Amino acid sequence: MPPQETTTLKSQYADKVTADLELNTAEQERIRDEIASLQERLTALEQDHELLIGMRAALGDTTVVVPGPRADKKAPTSARAKGKKAAASATAATVVKKASANKATVKKATPAKDAAKKAATSGKTQAPLTGLIHQHLSTQKEPKTAGEITQALAAAHPERLLNGNLVRTTTERLVARALVERSKQGSTVYYTAVPGSGTASETPAGTEAPAQTEKAPEAATA
Numbered sequence: 001m002p003p004q005e006t007t008t009l010k011s012q013y014a015d016k017v018t019a020d021l022e023l024n025t026a027e028q029e030r031i032r033d034e035i036a037s038l039q040e041r042l043t044a045l046e047q048d049h050e051l052l053i054g055m056r057a058a059l060g061d062t063t064v065v066v067p068g069p070r071a072d073k074k075a076p077t078s079a080r081a082k083g084k085k086a087a088a089s090a091t092a093a094t095v096v097k098k099a100s101a102n103k104a105t106v107k108k109a110t111p112a113k114d115a116a117k118k119a120a121t122s123g124k125t126q127a128p129l130t131g132l133i134h135q136h137l138s139t140q141k142e143p144k145t146a147g148e149i150t151q152a153l154a155a156a157h158p159e160r161l162l163n164g165n166l167v168r169t170t171t172e173r174l175v176a177r178a179l180v181e182r183s184k185q186g187s188t189v190y191y192t193a194v195p196g197s198g199t200a201s202e203t204p205a206g207t208e209a210p211a212q213t214e215k216a217p218e219a220a221t222a
Contacts, residue, residue: 019172026169126160129170134179134193143183143190146171
């Protein structure tokens with residue numbers, strides 16, 4: 001094999017490995033954010049559980065036995081647990097003094113659940129990031145870097161948590177799907193939407209990586 005073809009093949013594999021590594025890192029960040037969000041919701045639910053038990057005890061309703069939350073390795077320490085119980089008892093006593101024992105009072109004492117439901121609903125209605133990037137590039141007359149794309153999307157969608165690494169990795173997905181073209185000027189990488197490529201739709205990351213892996217050898221053979 002001529003030295004020039006060997007160098008080209010190595011360059012293609014190096015670019016592929018770099019893109020896959022960035023995709024892996026972005027996926028890890030996304031999962032960590034989801035775990036942190038779920039942990040916050042679990043903490044809120046545990047606090048609501050303690051509060052409701054204290055309220056029902058103060059109201060004198062102890063006919064039904066409610067199972068407690070399952071213990072896990074990350075359960076709060078005894079000091080924190082005692083603090084939560086004391087706060088729950090104090091809150092329950094205050095509620096009993098200010099309102100009668102009815103269902104309306106119980107519903108008003110659980111704002112954390114309503115907030116969690118609203119946050120989950122708003123998260124589901126967000127447009128896919130691939131679609132936002134492709135739509136933005138389709139309206140641009142000149143190639144854009146990942147940093148420029150990140151700044152534009154952050155300004156247009158301040159409610160989304162965007163960073164350069166995530167935007168670059170997602171844009172590489174569009175390159176792999178032939179919806180966006182990548183070009184280099186020195187050490188700077190630019191992205192341009194492919195004319196007539198239609199709209200981009202989000203697909204699971206796990207299904208895109210194998211497709212990219214299969215394309216590299218074909219390009220080297222050609």
